[in-house]
Amino acid sequence: MRLRNITGSREAIAESPYVIQEAVHSECRGKWNEIFGNDHPVRIEIGMGKGKFIHTMAMRNPQINYVGIEKYSSVLLRAVQKMEREEIPNLKFLRMDAERLLDVFGAGEVDRIYLNFSDPWPKDRHAKRRLPSGEFLALYNVILKPGGRLEFKTDNRELFDFALAQLEPAGWRAELVTYDLHGDPALAEGNVMTEYEEKFSSMGNPICKYVICRRAESL
Ligand code: SAM
Numbered sequence: 001m002r003l004r005n006i007t008g009s010r011e012a013i014a015e016s017p018y019v020i021q022e023a024v025h026s027e028c029r030g031k032w033n034e035i036f037g038n039d040h041p042v043r044i045e046i047g048m049g050k051g052k053f054i055h056t057m058a059m060r061n062p063q064i065n066y067v068g069i070e071k072y073s074s075v076l077l078r079a080v081q082k083m084e085r086e087e088i089p090n091l092k093f094l095r096m097d098a099e100r101l102l103d104v105f106g107a108g109e110v111d112r113i114y115l116n117f118s119d120p121w122p123k124d125r126h127a128k129r130r131l132p133s134g135e136f137l138a139l140y141n142v143i144l145k146p147g148g149r150l151e152f153k154t155d156n157r158e159l160f161d162f163a164l165a166q167l168e169p170a171g172w173r174a175e176l177v178t179y180d181l182h183g184d185p186a187l188a189e190g191n192v193m194t195e196y197e198e199k200f201s202s203m204g205n206p207i208c209k210y211v212i213c214r215r216a217e218s219l
């Protein structure tokens with residue numbers, strides 16, 4: 001993602017009541033039900049960008065708690081501004097790098113993980129930074145509850161093929177794989193488009209998606 005630094009974004013994020021502040025990140029582990037004040041399932045989007053997807057999901061599903069994770073204040077600011085216009089009680093934000101997921105979520109605390117249009121990191125030496133890499137799958141495996149799922153969408157075929165190749169060695173199995181999400185009426189039904197998905201599908205790019213879960217014998 002091309003990043004434009006927005007003056008004051010860091011300060012705005014540091015003061016926002018919708019963002020869980022870094023100083024208390026470690027206190028969140030195992031406490032997400034307390035944070036939301038209910039025992040509803042917790043679903044997270046990693047690399048949420050400006051937040052269109054998670055915002056829509058949270059509005060549509062008030063019985064589910066959502067946590068949006070984004071590395072950059074300048075990007076997260078847009079999602080926070082949207083919340084200032086219309087507060088959504090079942091949605092919170094974390095400004096952090098996904099490398100630190102285990103500091104913030106306890107084992108089995110997350111019901112579902114969404115990765116949408118993750119940065120491709122095309123150079124081989126950066127493969128570990130790709131959010132669907134084996135290294136990240138190992139983190140997801142800790143925080144996902146047994147039977148929990150991960151959903152990944154992208155228009156980048158190379159990244160998608162890389163992501164599929166990571167699954168078996170890391171002990172995961174695909175429940176669903178499509179190379180043309182929007183071309184399949186059954187799969188497209190209820191699909192919530194992200195900012196990137198709108199942009200790239202309008203250019204004619206097919207959207208790939210997988211849904212994965214842990215192989216039972218590797219739990
Ligand atoms: N998910 C949004 C969408 O589909 O429109 C944004 C996609 S954008 C290409 C990828 C986003 O992931 C960027 O906002 C980037 O800052 C964020 N990101 C990349 N690596 C991350 C990481 N390790 N931890 C948290 N956020 C990350």
